[in-house]
Amino acid sequence: MRISTHQVLDSSLANINDAYSRLDTAQQKISSGTQINAPSDNPVGVQQVLEFKARLAENEQYTKTLNQAKGILATTETAMSSIDTITRQVRSLAVQAANGTLDQNTLPNLANQVQDAINQVGSIGNSTYGQQYIFGGQRTGTAPLQAAGTTFTYTGGTQAKGNDAVNLDIGRSESLTVNVSGDKVLTPLLATLTKVRDDVASGATSEISITDLAQLDVQLNNIVNTRADIGSKINRITSETQRNDLTKINYTQLMSTIQDTNIPQAVIDLQSAQTAYQAAIQSTAKTFQNSLLDYLK
Amino acid sequence: MASTFAGIEIGSRALTASQTVLDVIGQNTANVSTPGYTRQIVDIAASEPISYGSGSIAAGQVGTGVSVVAINRVRDSFVDQQVYSANGDQGALNKLRDTLTEVEQAYGEPNTKTGVGTQLSTFLNSFSDLAANPENVGIRSTVLNNAEALANEFRSVSTALNQINPEISAKVAAGVGVVNTIAGQIADLNKQIGLSVANGEHPNDLQDRRDQLLASLSSQVDINVSYLKNPQTGHPTGEVNVRISGFTLVDGDSANALPTQATPPGSEPGLLTASGEQITLGGGELYGLVKASTLVAGYQSDLNTLANNVITAVNTVHAQGYGLDGQTGRAFFSGTDAASIDVSAAVKSNLNVIAAAAAPSVGNTFASGNGDNATAIARLTSTPVIGNATLDDYYNSRIGIIGADTQSYTNQASSQEKIVQQLQNQQSSVSGVNLDEELTKMLQYQRSYQAAARVINTMDSVLNTIVNGLLTGL
Numbered sequence: 001m002r003i004s005t006h007q008v009l010d011s012s013l014a015n016i017n018d019a020y021s022r023l024d025t026a027q028q029k030i031s032s033g034t035q036i037n038a039p040s041d042n043p044v045g046v047q048q049v050l051e052f053k054a055r056l057a058e059n060e061q062y063t064k065t066l067n068q069a070k071g072i073l074a075t076t077e078t079a080m081s082s083i084d085t086i087t088r089q090v091r092s093l094a095v096q097a098a099n100g101t102l103d104q105n106t107l108p109n110l111a112n113q114v115q116d117a118i119n120q121v122g123s124i125g126n127s128t129y130g131q132q133y134i135f136g137g138q139r140t141g142t143a144p145l146q147a148a149g150t151t152f153t154y155t156g157g158t159q160a161k162g163n164d165a166v167n168l169d170i171g172r173s174e175s176l177t178v179n180v181s182g183d184k185v186l187t188p189l190l191a192t193l194t195k196v197r198d199d200v201a202s203g204a205t206s207e208i209s210i211t212d213l214a215q216l217d218v219q220l221n222n223i224v225n226t227r228a229d230i231g232s233k234i235n236r237i238t239s240e241t242q243r244n245d246l247t248k249i250n251y252t253q254l255m256s257t258i259q260d261t262n263i264p265q266a267v268i269d270l271q272s273a274q275t276a277y278q279a280a281i282q283s284t285a286k287t288f289q290n291s292l293l294d295y296l297k
Numbered sequence: 298m299a300s301t302f303a304g305i306e307i308g309s310r311a312l313t314a315s316q317t318v319l320d321v322i323g324q325n326t327a328n329v330s331t332p333g334y335t336r337q338i339v340d341i342a343a344s345e346p347i348s349y350g351s352g353s354i355a356a357g358q359v360g361t362g363v364s365v366v367a368i369n370r371v372r373d374s375f376v377d378q379q380v381y382s383a384n385g386d387q388g389a390l391n392k393l394r395d396t397l398t399e400v401e402q403a404y405g406e407p408n409t410k411t412g413v414g415t416q417l418s419t420f421l422n423s424f425s426d427l428a429a430n431p432e433n434v435g436i437r438s439t440v441l442n443n444a445e446a447l448a449n450e451f452r453s454v455s456t457a458l459n460q461i462n463p464e465i466s467a468k469v470a471a472g473v474g475v476v477n478t479i480a481g482q483i484a485d486l487n488k489q490i491g492l493s494v495a496n497g498e499h500p501n502d503l504q505d506r507r508d509q510l511l512a513s514l515s516s517q518v519d520i521n522v523s524y525l526k527n528p529q530t531g532h533p534t535g536e537v538n539v540r541i542s543g544f545t546l547v548d549g550d551s552a553n554a555l556p557t558q559a560t561p562p563g564s565e566p567g568l569l570t571a572s573g574e575q576i577t578l579g580g581g582e583l584y585g586l587v588k589a590s591t592l593v594a595g596y597q598s599d600l601n602t603l604a605n606n607v608i609t610a611v612n613t614v615h616a617q618g619y620g621l622d623g624q625t626g627r628a629f630f631s632g633t634d635a636a637s638i639d640v641s642a643a644v645k646s647n648l649n650v651i652a653a654a655a656a657p658s659v660g661n662t663f664a665s666g667n668g669d670n671a672t673a674i675a676r677l678t679s680t681p682v683i684g685n686a687t688l689d690d691y692y693n694s695r696i697g698i699i700g701a702d703t704q705s706y707t708n709q710a711s712s713q714e715k716i717v718q719q720l721q722n723q724q725s726s727v728s729g730v731n732l733d734e735e736l737t738k739m740l741q742y743q744r745s746y747q748a749a750a751r752v753i754n755t756m757d758s759v760l761n762t763i764v765n766g767l768l769t770g771l
Contacts, residue, residue, distance in 0.1 A: 001726060002726050002727070002731065002734075003726060003731065004336075004725045004726060004728070004729025004730055004731045005329055005729065005730060005731050005733075006329065006330065006729040006730065007722055007725035007726055007729050009330075010718075010722070010725065011718070011720065011722060014718055019566065034408065036407055037408060038398070038401045038402075038406075038700070038703070039401055039404070039406055039696050039697065039699050039700025039701075039703065039704075040397070040398075040401060040699075040700045040701075040702075040703035040704040041700075041704075042700070043697050043698075043700030043701035043704055044697065046406060046407050046696055046700050047693045047694060047696065047697040047700075049407045050406065050414050050689070050693040050696060051689075051690075051693055052693070053414065053415060054405075054414060054415075054417075054418045054678075054689045054693075057415070057418040057419065057422055058422060058678055060422075060678075061422035061424075061425045061426070061675075064425070064426065065425055065426075065428075065429055068429045068430075069429075096582055107764060127680030129432075130430070131433065132430070132431070132432075132459060132666065136666065137664070137666070138654075138664030138665075138666040138667040139664050139665065139666055140431075140432060140665070141432050141665045157664050157666070161658065161661045162657070162658035162659075163657065163658075163661065163664035163667060166668070167669065167672065168425075168428060168429050168665065168668070169425060169428070169672050169675065170674070171672075172679050173676075173679070175672075182653065199474060209609070212538075219390065224517055255399045259407070291732060291733065292732070292733045292736040292737065293732070293736065296736065296740075
């Protein structure tokens with residue numbers, strides 16, 4: 001085949017350009033650290049990367065919600081634990097009061113102690129997590145227990161009104177009730193405590209021993225069950241958080257596999273591109289060293 | 298019977314022929330690097346012989362030396378046509394690749410931290426936060442900020458995409474301008490070449506210029522070049538006609554102007570004349586640009602579909618919920634597409650309008666700590682909204698499509714580059730100057746010249762014998 005002088009130059013130039021652009025691509029992958037710098041670099045990969053990004057953001061959001069749920073439940077558990085202790089104290093007061101041999105002067109004293117317990121429950125019932133009242137159901141903005149004379153009225157959300165439960169999504173289509181509503185625990189407890197106080201004050205020993213003690217046991221049982229429920233929810237949150245963390249690591253690794261430059265591979269590519277480039281410029285330089293002109297006198 | 302001085306005449310013709318060849322070699326060598334230059338060769342032949350003797354004693358013919366028949370370009374017009382067509386494809390693919398790269402840049406995926414996809418998940422996720430803290434003003438304002446960031450991002454991508462098609466129209470107009478200028482120049486050259494050919498000349502350099510113009514024209518539009526013949530004699534007139542599908546761009550000595558109006562996106566790529574007739578394009582930068590505008594319009598409509606669905610989906614859920622002020626039935630976003638999306642004025646002016654609470658049960662007032670409607674909005678992250686796709690699935694797949702289109706045109710453009718290179722090589726192999734070859738020929742004709750001079754010299758000494766020797770002998 002006939003080769004023109006220009007043709008040799010042209011193809012040398014094209015080859016040098018090719019080699020140089022390969023060098024540039026390899027260099028870019030290493031310096032940017034990513035092998036997908038535009039959707040066209042890997043149209044399938046880019047969709048996966050975007051998908052993982054969205055999943056990671058969602059995952060992070062669930063972790064945030066889980067932490068908040070855990071905070072609310074842990075605060076509730078602390079409050080319930082105090083209420084448990086207080087209720088048990090009232091029960092022993094009631095047992096004392098039910099003992100008919102008591103000095104009549106002791107009864108008002110006992111009644112006062114029950115009143116203290118009521119006040120404590122009232123104050124604990126208005127505990128907050130951040131700015132939210134934890135026992136108010138969905139009425140988290142106002143104190144659920146309002147003092148009314150010697151007792152308290154519950155004004156929070158109730159099951160009857162359908163606004164007692166605070167539900168949060170802790171995962172895709174995984175909703176969790178993260179609160180204990182006051183109308184389930186506080187309202188019956190306060191009613192019982194008030195009755196115990198009144199019966200103690202009036203010295204109705206038989207009423208105390210027959211009805212009130214039984215009622216107190218019902219309340220204690222309710223408290224224990226509620227605490228068990230909180231405990232199991234906290235466990236679920238803990239394991240959910242762990243699973244979330246694992247998922248995060250998984251997604252991050254998968255995303256990195258697709259998006260991040262495989263450095264050893266990229267370095268090898270860079271070296272081979274360098275070799276090709278050097279070969280192209282060297283051969284070009286050699287090709288044009290010789291001409292018939294050198295031999296004509 | 299040859300004349301006395303025939304020998305000298307033969308030598309002189311040889312000198313002239315060698316001289317001409319050396320001149321052409323000089324021309325070739327001088328233009329070794331000139332773009333578009335076609336090497337020339339001198340067609341030389343032994344000149345008309347004369348008969349020696351006559352009748353029964355005829356001894357045959359005696360030569361009269363050498364003469365120059367023609368100086369020709371060495372060119373393969375079949376390869377030329379292939380180059381034109383390959384140039385056209387290259388031009389189209391380059392423009393498609395460049396435009397789509399611009400589209401990719403408008404989105405900035407996947408390395409941007411503020412892409413539409415990211416903003417969309419941030420926005421929807423912030424409703425989860427709101428669900429957990431429905432009364433918290435700080436979180437309400439975060440939701441508003443994220444919503445504004447999302448709307449901004451939609452609008453800025455939309456603006457970037459919207460700028461592309463007007464740019465394309467301007468480029469088409471500029472490209473048509475170039476085509477019309479070149480067409481005028483080709484028509485002028487046709488005229489000069491035609492005259493020259495009619496005079497029996499070989500206007501090599503004019504033809505080179507015209508070939509070069511045809512090559513640049515071919516990267517702009519897909520051209521069909523036909524070489525005209527004299528209808529009477531059947532000889533080539535040296536002129537060419539240039540057609541673009543049904544439109545005659547160059548018709549001998551005259552050129553017709555191509556219109557600048559491109560066909561609207563979605564129709565077959567072409568140009569529209571003032572009277573509304575369509576000139577279909579099949580290649581070249583103009584085709585690439587018009588085709589790209591159709592693709593861009595498609596991407597714009599996809600982005601608008603997404604924005605519209607975001608607005609509708611969020612608004613539908615939002616309208617069912619209750620704001621902290623106890624009101625319901627309000628929209629969260631205003632606008633209908635990516636260019637007009639914005640957070641509604643009501644939400645912007647009052648954070649309490651954001652409806653985090655679900656509708657209360659019958660007969661009850663809503664509870665401010667209810668975040669169920671916020672949860673419902675947050676669940677849009679995983680709810681199919683557009684067909685079977687969630688909002689971000691749809692977005693991701695659109696990015697994938699843009700990526701695949703861009704990749705395809707980029708790959709095609711670079712393999713087309715190799716094809717063009719290959720064809721240009723082929724052309725250069727036929728028409729390009731090889732210095733070694735020219736130098737070799739130069740040595741050859743230098744020797745021929747010297748030999749011719751020697752012949753004249755010898756003839757001179759022979760004549761000397763006759764003219765001077767014979768006279769002295771008398």
